[in-house]
Amino acid sequence: MVVCPPARYLVFFQYFGTRYSGVMETSNDQSLIGVQNYLEAAQNLKPVAPVKFHISSRTDTGVHALCNAAHVDIQRAPGKPAFEEKQLVHGLNHHLKPEPICILNAHRVPSTFHARFSALSRTYVYRLLMGCSHHSEIPVFERNLCWAPGGGYLNVPAMQEAAQFLVGTHDFSTFRSLSSETPFQSPIRTVFQVDIQPSSGFLSHHYEHRGLEFWELKFRSRSFLYRQVRRMVGALVAVGQGKLTPHRIKELLELKDSRAFPPNAMAPPSGLFLKSVEYSEADLDTKVE
Numbered sequence: 220m221v222v223c224p225p226a227r228y229l230v231f232f233q234y235f236g237t238r239y240s241g242v243m244e245t246s247n248d249q250s251l252i253g254v255q256n257y258l259e260a261a262q263n264l265k266p267v268a269p270v271k272f273h274i275s276s277r278t279d280t281g282v283h284a285l286c287n288a289a290h291v292d293i294q295r296a297p298g299k300p301a302f303e304e305k306q307l308v309h310g311l312n313h314h315l316k317p318e319p320i321c322i323l324n325a326h327r328v329p330s331t332f333h334a335r336f337s338a339l340s341r342t343y344v345y346r347l348l349m350g351c352s353h354h355s356e357i358p359v360f361e362r363n364l365c366w367a368p369g370g371g372y373l374n375v376p377a378m379q380e381a382a383q384f385l386v387g388t389h390d391f392s393t394f395r396s397l398s399s400e401t402p403f404q405s406p407i408r409t410v411f412q413v414d415i416q417p418s419s420g421f422l423s424h425h426y427e428h429r430g431l432e433f434w435e436l437k438f439r440s441r442s443f444l445y446r447q448v449r450r451m452v453g454a455l456v457a458v459g460q461g462k463l464t465p466h467r468i469k470e471l472l473e474l475k476d477s478r479a480f481p482p483n484a485m486a487p488p489s490g491l492f493l494k495s496v497e498y499s500e501a502d503l504d505t506k507v508e
Contacts, residue, residue, distance in 0.1 A: 225268070225294035226301035229326045229334060229503070230311070231496075232258070235319035236283040236488070237363045242274055251280065258289070260314035264302070267294040275334040275496045276341050279446070281363070281488030285344075286323060288496040290334040301327070326503050337502055340411065342439045342494040345452045345486065346418065349373055350431040358431070360421045365433070366452075366490035373459030375415060375434065381458040381465035382413040382436075384472060385451055392475040394451055395444035396485070404444065406475070412439040415455075437494070452486035 234242070234254050244255035261270040275288040293302060302310070304325045311322045351357055351367040385394075392406040418435040436455065438448050454471065457463040463481065471479060 223295060223301060225292040227290055227292050227328050227330050227332060228307060229288060229290050229328045229332065231286050231288050231323040233284050233286055233321050233323060236278060236281050238319060240280050242278045242287060254320055257315060257318050257320055261311055263314045264310050267296055273334050275338055276493055278493055279488055282491045284493040286495045287493050288334050290332060328502060332502060338496050338498060340439050340441050340497045342437065343448045344492045344494045345436040346490045347434045348431060358420060363489045366487050368456050370460050373456060375459065377465050378455045378459045379415050381455055381468040382415060384469040385413050386410050389472050390475045391444055391447055392477055393471045393479050394447050395477055396446035397477055398445045406444060408440055408444060410438060410440045412437065446485065449486045449491060450480060453484040456486065457481060457484050
């Protein structure tokens with residue numbers, strides 16, 4: 220009986236992050252566990268060897284993903300062909316049913332492909348809600364899906380001016396939280412895009428009279444440092460509140476010191492969404508036999 224080699228797939232998936240400790244696998248005895256723990260329900264597809272998802276982009280507790288990515292190798296029993304892409308998507312979603320996690324699609328990729336290291340860029344979106352004088356005014360359908368900073372409406376033009384200091388290649392030491400990986404990671408990152416645009420809320424046209432405004436902050440880079448996006452959002456909101464000047468963002472970058480970041484300014488995880496992970500079309504169009 221012919222044993223087929225493992226087939227590698229790039230899998231795109233989304234999740235509602237409030238219920239999880241983050242995307243990465245954790246021990247199963249915690250009160251909150253990782254999205255990856257559930258993805259590995261792929262063992263129910265009866266592979267020959269245990270299945271391990273290699274996640275492209277780490278997200279923290281409470282952070283959501285419109286589209287994250289991972290690669291996985293699946294070897295089927297002798298005589299069974301590799302899963303078709305749609306077959307794999309349906310099989311995984313069947314075992315994920317109770318959870319707010321969904322496999323969007325899958326691509327066969329070469330065995331040299333790596334979901335994390337082959338990515339060209341990642342795009343994050345942060346949702347802000349303006350016009351709430353108290354957190355109880357956040358629409359019930361938006362709880363855990365946005366941040367409503369105190370102090371009324373924000374000065375968006377000042378935030379947009381400040382945002383441009385973050386674009387380009389910089390040492391982002393001030394804008395990262397320290398972690399066990401900090402000593403081994405270069406703080407140099409290139410941010411391709413920072414945009415601040417008006418947005419909409421879920422069914423918000425039905426309560427326009429309340430004067431609530433939704434805004435989206437979009438960030439794109441090849442990779443980000445630990446909590447870099449939440450720190451950038453928090454600093455821009457502080458500019459919008461008049462607590463920092465736009466030029467102070469440039470000064471914070473130049474200080475290159477995480478201790479220089481304003482205390483308690485980091486944005487909460489609830490408004491943050493990993494929007495997409497971008498790959499070369501050539502990687503996704505490869506025909507794998």
